[in-house]
Amino acid sequence: MSSSNARAVIDLDVAGPKINKHLYGHFAEHLGRCIYGGFWVGEDSPIPNEGGIRRDVVDALRALNIPNLRWPGGCFADEYHWMNGVGPRDQRPTMVNTHWGNVEENNHFGTHEFMALCELLGADPYVNGNVGSGTVREMSEWVEYLTRDGDSPMVRLRKANGRDKPWRVPFWGIGNEAWGCGGNMRAQAYADEARRYATFCRDHGDNKLYRIAAGAADDDLEWTEALLKAVSCLNCGRDPRSTFQGISFHYYTSEAGIRHGSATDFTDEQYYRTLIKAADIDRVIAGHSALMDAYDPARKLGLICDEWGTWWEVEPGTNPGFLFQQNALRDALVASLHFDIFHNHAERLQMANIAQTVNVLQAMILTDDNGAMVLTPTYHVFEMNKGHQDAQRLPVHVISQPEAVSVDQDQVVPISMSASIKDGRALISASNLSVDSDTTLTVDLRGRAVGDHRARILTADSPQSHNTAEANAAVRPADFEVSIDNGVLTAELPRHSFATVDLDLQ
Known part of the structure; x- marks a missing residue:
């Protein structure tokens, strides 16, 4: 297993089109x-x-x-x-x-x-x-x-x-x-x-x-x-x-x-x-x-x-x-x-x-x-x-991220993100699609001050993990620790994971 870094910028004060529910x-x-x-x-x-x-x-x-x-x-x-x-x-x-x-x-x-x-x-x-x-x-x-x-x-x-x-x-x-x-x-x-x-x-x-x-x-x-x-x-x-x-x-x-x-x-x-x-x-x-x-x-x-x-x-x-x-x-x-x-x-x-x-x-x-x-x-x-x-889309700029994974003539970009704002709160979604590399993600949050936040993560031992009647919680969300310091969010995204961060904007 390896580790890598990614950086993104989100403009919290630039509300775009509505994401239709x-x-x-x-x-x-x-x-x-x-x-x-x-x-x-x-x-x-x-x-x-x-x-x-x-x-x-x-x-x-x-x-x-x-x-x-x-x-x-x-x-x-x-x-x-x-x-x-x-x-x-x-x-x-x-x-x-x-x-x-x-x-x-x-x-x-x-x-x-x-x-x-x-x-x-x-x-x-x-x-x-x-x-x-x-x-x-x-x-x-x-x-x-x-x-x-x-x-x-x-x-x-x-x-x-x-x-x-x-x-x-x-x-x-x-x-x-x-x-x-x-x-x-x-x-x-x-x-x-x-x-x-x-x-x-x-x-x-x-x-x-x-x-x-x-x-x-x-x-x-x-x-x-x-x-x-x-x-x-x-x-x-x-x-x-x-x-x-x-x-x-x-x-x-x-x-x-x-x-x-x-x-x-x-x-x-x-x-x-x-x-x-x-x-x-x-x-x-x-x-x-x-x-x-x-x-x-x-x-x-x-x-x-x-x-x-x-x-x-x-x-x-x-x-x-x-x-x-x-x-x-x-x-x-x-x-x-x-x-x-x-x-x-x-x-x-x-x-x-x-x-x-x-x-x-x-x-x-x-x-x-x-x-x-x-x-x-x-x-x-x-x-x-x-x-x-029904939130408004926020612009997400992924400035740098791990090297893409090549399969023949095609590639998988490991980090995928989107964000939106509604009723004074922002929601950030981020996926680490790599099968074997954890990623330290830093996000510059610009344009609005951030108050409280809550993060959750969905991952498991492998991409093959699934739920059954006998083991119905093998893959389920858990609370996730992220830090926000001087407008910079830092998250350690495990391999093959999906995370959301809910931000209270001030």
Whole structure:
């Protein structure tokens, strides 16, 4: 093990753009045990629940200040017909989940159950509509069912199903991955469909829709440009049409391609390759942002990364279609790195959704049918970083740091940082991504005097460390000693660690 030094400067008096709280959004698809066995256990379950919704999962997520929840997919969204998920549960027809395991679902978790979950979480609903196998009328009526007051066919149906007043549902996805599982469409064909569907997804009363067009995979700028051309023109100086308000993209991280490698059994080289892939989202966001700036210089449209996270091989002995994977310290550092990058693109990036919240891919929480609940290392990054939500970004200048780690033609820069200010407090996030080198980090805090502070750290014996039902605290935050003297913060960052410092500004 070696040691190194790094130095940074943070201007505490230069508040930048707001870091939208929705960058800390979540995603719950009908996939594996995310909904059934994760969020939903049913009212007759011995596991404590509220109306069938698992109470300990809700309590754990409320501690993250979860801002929004995307549902019902994902690929599942484009085969989901919402009418089959309302009314008495024992009268709802079953369906086959063809994308994920080819299992039969009883539709017991539908629109009302999802809205009850969002109310328990205190989260904004993000409903993803069915473009792939649905109709414009079907999606338009879903908006009406959820958000309209007064009297109409869908309002009467909602009231008959036990809900008198409408809900507030701000976020609506116009299909999902239309280039793939959402219909295998060509960019121009989907752009036309997005305009058509968005036109009939109407604002009812004071519920204003934020319509999100299904965007690109990774850095497919041609797809993004087709959507931009559908609502704007290049360098024409006009605001884009208000057909949709956001354009999404999806970005998954693995060591070398989706579903490659184990979540907990990997080499140092695989660890660094994972971080190289994670860091490349910076380039991807910058590409989409630059293109959007050309068509939308006033930044009326938001860029949305509504699926992101690590994707590993499923745990041995589990259903391959359920995408259940463990979650190690490596995953937590992928998350911390992503958030630093998200914060740095706060001018354009307005929402991001981790895939997924419970029991699927890079989950916050793992559960079993016996009542065990495990908080993953990634969960703790979300919790430690929640002070950045709706805060203003502060400029962080990394003046010097350890030598980058090279893997073939790529490199990993060991120190990643971001900072923000809100309500007289600043939050600094810092990651040491090195697998074998501790770093002494000194930070010049300029522009404001600093009073009390509190620091926490997330690390473990190795990047492979993870939590299980039998050892559920192998990776968890701990108090962390840092010093502040004459405006200079000094912290001894261990290898493979993530730390936050909360500052009371004077």
